Amino acid sequence: MPTILGQNQYGKAENRVVKITRDGATHHIKDLNVSVALSGDMDEVHYSGSNAHVLPTDTTKNTVYAFAKEHGIESAEQFGIHLARHFVTSQEPITTARIRIEEYEWERIAASDANSRFIGADEVRHSFVRKGQETRVTQITYDGENWEVISGLKDLIVMNSTNSEFWGYVKDKYTTLQEAYDRILATQVSGRWRFNWTDDEQRMPNWEKSYEQTRKHMLQAFAETYSLSLQQTLYQMGSRIINNRSEIDEVRFSLPNKHHFLVDLEPFGLKNDNEVYYAADRPYGLIEATILRDGAEQLIPVDMTNL
């Protein structure tokens, strides 16, 4: 046979599971999009079409919903760990499971004054509005021995309206850009961070608190860095995380430079004193980098932050 099979994986992608937990009249939501990818001894299904080693993707879907009941959803990470362990330990041919999860956050709708007097509470406890800001993501990979947990977020749009410059760069025959000493810096953050928790003997991180703190440090670094380049801001965001979160060893960002161009108002006899900008769609600068704890291995794939 002149051709051979290389890396392969399969599973059910984008299982949308919503879990409601009722604590008396107070309800809680977990709203996830779960994708399962399994790999192992799968040559025959590719070569001959024999499904003797194949747990159907429909079954992996059923397992997601059943586990939401059996284990609850404490966090996306914890839920993914339950799933990955199950597939690897219960199915002989499966040697590796990778679970990817997107999480959508909801916040409570505040009750009206009249209503809150009536129900003796300041919030209706079963009514929610989707927060709609970043999408939280995680990827759990398990090979039967070791865990790799990479979490992060995407689609978080941030802007500094000052404290950003860009000058002193290389000029070649195709360079026309003017240097800028006060520009808008805006980006749509896609970030991933890898935990150093890799085995069941270690104490597991508090996934929810870790996310909240990592996000906070990242945003503060963005806000507080006086920026000479988006690369510098990116590095500050990553190193702020590494320095403050001991559970994280590696961070990777993909930061599109969402250009805001100062509009030339002079033809209309007006002076644009850093006030009126045109927000451009395409093209955009795209700055990507990994930041590592000294001594840590680089494991987050180059392309992962753009998925």
Added chain:
Amino acid sequence: MPTILGQNQYGKAENRVVKITRDGATHHIKDLNVSVALSGDMDEVHYSGSNAHVLPTDTTKNTVYAFAKEHGIESAEQFGIHLARHFVTSQEPITTARIRIEEYEWERIAASDANSRFIGADEVRHSFVRKGQETRVTQITYDGENWEVISGLKDLIVMNSTNSEFWGYVKDKYTTLQEAYDRILATQVSGRWRFNWTDDEQRMPNWEKSYEQTRKHMLQAFAETYSLSLQQTLYQMGSRIINNRSEIDEVRFSLPNKHHFLVDLEPFGLKNDNEVYYAADRPYGLIEATILRDGAEQLIPVDMTNL
């Protein structure tokens, strides 16, 4: 000539304008997407291609940016009023201008404790994160005499995890649905409301406060209605607005019923006690209606809430 020209309009769509206002070290953002549509004596450009009556769409774009400087952007509505008046009053052939605006909200990034001590404030004043919840919209139409202002929002996703039933409906030979006595009710709100401000002699509403209050009443009505049908909830949302906001005479909603189906876990020996749901994409129920102040005219077009 066997064919004639009917309704027509033209202009530049989706002008992305960002206005930064500096109040000392504290910056403010207005982030709009502005679309201009002009109509009037435009037969010749269609029949012969003569542009003698045509102000270029490029000029309407320039006007948007110039007006952001000349008039500022107090609110999307006020900005649209400036633009519409300008086109109708300054261009002889233009008899009607319609300005549509989307607005994206930003919130401030909270500073780190260390930083806030340093700058003596609890927020960095030029750093923002896009809120990312609903998109606020407005449409201003001016014919040289009268104004029509229709504002609203889209893409606001809400959910009640209980207090919703659906039963007592018509059954025909194609009906298989089981009645439900405790279901999730979720929708992605697209709403528009028409103001009764129509001429320059009237006192103009406070557009920003009106939006904030209308949104609040709408969300509270959603949360507080014990729902026997999504139509009933929709009507409560609309009438709550009419009853509380005297500046508004008409409301229209388009509410997709974002189905959350209870997953059947019995094959796995599990009982699903209103806990685990599958969030479906398509198809969805689609409930649309207009609610009017008694005596008001119905003017919001049927299709407008889906644009």
Added chain:
Amino acid sequence: MPTILGQNQYGKAENRVVKITRDGATHHIKDLNVSVALSGDMDEVHYSGSNAHVLPTDTTKNTVYAFAKEHGIESAEQFGIHLARHFVTSQEPITTARIRIEEYEWERIAASDANSRFIGADEVRHSFVRKGQETRVTQITYDGENWEVISGLKDLIVMNSTNSEFWGYVKDKYTTLQEAYDRILATQVSGRWRFNWTDDEQRMPNWEKSYEQTRKHMLQAFAETYSLSLQQTLYQMGSRIINNRSEIDEVRFSLPNKHHFLVDLEPFGLKNDNEVYYAADRPYGLIEATILRDGAEQLIPVDMTNL
């Protein structure tokens, strides 16, 4: 009660139905996205939540699938007519039904030479690739007496690389645009045309042939018009349809002017002789108009072409 109910409708939207017809070894596909909207005596479901007049949206979905079997899908228009008639005639409270359908076209995959010798045919007869060009659309409305059929297409992207000019326009203080004597003209066509078939006594058009011919005339008019404005091209596209298709009385187009800007290469010592263009996303000119057969009524809503 200070508020009253205005226009309202409900139904199941985006029912994705695929119908395979087997003609021996040769298969045929119809691939539709069907949305049902019903209206009539529906006050109570809004006021009190009583569903006594409500045929569930789930039932309207079931009806779509059952009718695909019972009536087949000869054309999207004919299928919509079956559905609309059914809801209005079988449900006492329903007085009007509106069916909207998107259709996706598929073409056959050509077989390999070796295979075609073997099976004695030049095509594998059950293998298809989605054409992926325009989406065909139709809207059927029935009130128990009269029919309104509006068909069309969206997302058909066309370009003339020459034979387009733009000059002789109005200049005001905000005008900076240079006149153009040879430019690219490109647009993403959204078009709708209304048939003059309105009642069961009339001979019904051949919907498939009408679509094919209308599309052809529209494209030819686009290609063959030497354009002084996009409005002129639009008018030619519409009048060509009216003049060639007697079954159509009204056409409306929404044509975004997809700007292709000539890139200034002079800073690099290069001359750009109408060769290298930057294809812009936003903003775009937006040209919209209705063209009517003389004497016909204008019935296609202003906003419909943008849905």
Added chain:
Amino acid sequence: MPTILGQNQYGKAENRVVKITRDGATHHIKDLNVSVALSGDMDEVHYSGSNAHVLPTDTTKNTVYAFAKEHGIESAEQFGIHLARHFVTSQEPITTARIRIEEYEWERIAASDANSRFIGADEVRHSFVRKGQETRVTQITYDGENWEVISGLKDLIVMNSTNSEFWGYVKDKYTTLQEAYDRILATQVSGRWRFNWTDDEQRMPNWEKSYEQTRKHMLQAFAETYSLSLQQTLYQMGSRIINNRSEIDEVRFSLPNKHHFLVDLEPFGLKNDNEVYYAADRPYGLIEATILRDGAEQLIPVDMTNL
């Protein structure tokens, strides 16, 4: 310093360049979306913000447009090779350049009969409609010595309406799926293939012919495989390419199983004889694999086919 910089790259993404070539009255289009990513000695811009080694992303954009004039666009691959070589050889700090290109195909609009008589040709030679089927992609990477060219396509939707089965799979406690002996097999192909052309001394492939033939073999393998699993079909698609195209050593596919579920019409007294299907959106099976020429190295990243 406790943190260090890992893999990093930067450049301008999504430069939309349209190149018109005039061959007398006959025009030709190349329509590309070009993304540049450069890497090399870039530590300082991350650590201190010094841009002394940074060619601005704006310059990389200018270079794309200038090269479209200077070198023309013979093929996306050839254009990417010109760009990658330029950045690596002309900028001391740049050691690697990666160019990603999407290409959109256009076809000619056929002229009307009347017109073709007039111009003595059967086609208007400057009028085009975007084909709108798959998007063709390529990625060129150059490190100053070796080339890696990975081409492919995405968003090509295909369907077999018969000749697909699925049975004989593993059943565990979460398995409810029924075996299928005649099902629809549909997928949205994302495929990438790596060329064994790696250095300037080798004869370069004919990129356009290679694409056309690779696509043809892939589609024929999809159509002609009697499928017992989507994995088997995927493997056939890949090995058909390897066996027929000597310039390609590695292929990777990501194939979502776009489920078409047979609708249960029995409650309505109807028999569904593989005629009426519901086309589902989410979840979907996702089958991914690499196929290699025996002895070839596996170099296409796992995640690349999903970008």
